[in-house]
Amino acid sequence: MVESISSRARRHARAAPGATHAARPTLFDARALPRWHYLVALAAGALNTLSFAPTPHGGWLALALLAFLYAWLTRTTGWKSAALTGGAFGFGNFVTGVWWLYVSMHDYGGMAAPLAGAALVLFSLYLALYPALAAGLWSRCAARADSGSGDAAQRVMAGWYSALAFASAWALGEWLRGTVFTGFPWLASGYAQVDGPLAGFAALGGVYGVAWMAALAAALVVQALHALMMGQGRRRPALLPALAACALLACGIALAGVSWTTPADGPLSVRILQGNVKQEMKFDEAGVTAAVALYQRMITEKPADLIITPETAVPLLPQQFPEPFGRAVRTFADSTGSSILLGGFGATITPDGRMIDPTNSLFGITPKVNLLYRYDKHHLVPFGEFVPWGFHWFVQLMNIPLGDLARGKPVQPAFQVRNQRVDVDICYEDIFGEEIARNLREAARPASMLVNVSNLAWFGNTIALDQHLQMARMRTLETGRPLVAATNTGTTAAIDARGRITARLPALTLGSLDVAVQGMTGRTPYITAGNSAVLIGSLVLLALGFVRRRHRRGGDGIR
Incomplete structure (x- = not known):
């Protein structure tokens, strides 16, 4: 996955010197994605169900799959394909993670099997709207949906803002899913960290704060790997995101030992x-x-x-x-x-x-x-x-x-x-x-x-x-x-x-x-502040993304 990203970047790095910027392919080339891209995202979402109970220590698997999702999103050609990718991931997760609703409706509720199955699929599609929203929002704030200067890949994969925007959009999407229409926060990604390395953040920001940290750590790992593979032997560009990801994990483990009460x-x-x-x-x-x-x-x-x-x-x-x-x-x-x-x-x-x-x-x-x-x-x-x-x-x-x-x-x-x-x-x-x-x-x-x-x-x-x-x-x-x-x-x-x-x-x-x-x-800090800190921080960071895009459009002519 990361290898394909880096190889594509190397190809446009070797483009002819006389080629114009607009002609160079970028990580966000406007070509359509193949269907298998979305099938892979759906399969990864289904695998994400194994991050939750009864799987022991599923937090590490959850981090790996969030890293995959972030890297997979960087292949997308705009906010629409990003939203479809996030939605496919979410649908795979929900249809396999809450299948027990079929048992409730059919076995105990007496609903006909085809109707119960259809209801499960429709409900999973509804739930998938929220990771779709998160992915589309990330793309609008942090990614390039059109062809442009040849350094687009570097700005997205190596930029700190892209990782912060991914964490913010992901946490905000999960909070909305747990709030809209009375909410259904089942399978919120923070729950996978109960036995994982980021559990210590729960007392600070609750389950959505844990999700924010998990998404950020996952994105930073991908950025470090990408920088390492793009660095042609130079390790320094990969050092900062790698150290930041390790620091987040270390803080999560250390905070788990703090007694707030x-x-x-x-x-x-x-x-x-x-x-x-x-x-x-x-x-x-x-x-x-x-x-x-x-x-x-x-x-x-x-x-x-x-x-x-x-x-x-x-x-x-x-x-x-x-x-x-x-x-x-x-x-x-x-x-x-x-x-x-x-x-x-x-x-x-x-x-x-x-x-x-x-x-x-x-x-x-x-x-x-x-x-x-x-x-x-x-x-x-x-x-x-x-x-x-x-x-x-x-x-x-x-x-x-x-x-x-x-x-x-x-x-x-x-x-x-x-x-x-x-x-x-x-x-x-x-x-x-x-x-x-x-x-x-x-x-x-x-x-x-x-x-x-x-x-x-x-x-x-x-x-x-x-x-x-x-x-x-x-x-x-x-x-x-x-x-x-x-x-x-x-x-x-x-x-x-x-x-x-x-x-x-x-x-x-x-x-x-x-x-x-x-x-x-x-x-605990979470009792005092609730979800406010995570929500306000996420909204501010995402708003900065829209401001940055508008500034770029006016300042450097990028459409």
Whole structure:
């Protein structure tokens, strides 16, 4: 790949002295790219799925593939071909990385296989628009889309701005994907670095800051290799980008050892329950009755400071809980001093007794306190918990029982457990790091630990489970706080404040996990600033690219 780039550059370096600048071929020659160029980009995107969990230490593979993408983009003939290249890479990544959505729609949602497959392809095409946008934006800011002076290749491949623009456009594209239409930040490239060399940057800039650093390091490596191959034995031009890339990796590794938070009092004993209730039984009458009996037994089996059930463990409103269940759980909490977080449904009760505005909720039972704590899910899943405008016909093709739910408040109080405060979230809320950081930032008394409850049975025993756990690990790196995950079928786990999994239950098994969790206090830079630093820096750098292009057009006649 890099060899072909350098050989092309050598060819126009050997062009006849009398040739005009306009006649010389450049790295951005206006000829059309062959179709295999885009097929190779698609294959590289598919390979990028292996950068994420369950692949161990996939961060190094992610860096190599980002380097390939940057080098491959330098072959493009303009912003349109760059966008197609980025889009092909993204489509390959998403269609192989979120294929488990087919399982959700077909196996559990009952959608016909051709429709489920088509929906997966269309959704992957939509997601691919964001890397396409990033690649096109990079080309507009840093590359030459027309023929011009013979040193275009040097300006793009050896210029610092090209690498900075690639990092900025890539991070901005990923942030947009995680924001537009409620967002779907699954497979954001920063997640691959949880066990990689750049994980230390998570506490500074979050997952998008890690992505920015990864893209920059990848681009600098390519520039160093290109300079080395173009230098005809001279190594000095390759030295600076190589040293810069090594410095980024070294800083990432060093920052991973920095403790931004400190222990908050003593640890809590926590029991995490995994009921392994089959999805097809979860909402029918017999399944609900069985779940009530199961979780009554599991909750009252053994005391702990905090006992956590999965999302909608008992898929009922508190007013609908069977009286023996409510009495048994309350008596157990009062007699043992155990606090309990119980997944269920909430609703608003009207004066005439009607239940409106149902919510996906988590209820907290505090020993000898009659008032229930309640957390209502804020970031709802499109098509599963709310129906976007104009898509009711699509949801009707699936057998999803939740329908349209009401949203909870963006910032809600933490749950007090002895001397610790616990921030809770439900299902895929924990893949939105900015929202968790905002909770900690705006709270009068920030929580010392995080809890996520999920029901991933919708996705079977697929890579979705490990991918979700990997994203939960990123939240601990960003916030410097431990996280415990309670799931219905997997992956139930405890993660310490450094992102390490300290205990985990096997998927698709019934059981409980007993762990000691040390809460942490203090703020990481990411809690303080959120995504602001990455976004502002990226926008400023990209804006400079447009200014530079306009200046060149006016100053040297380049079109």
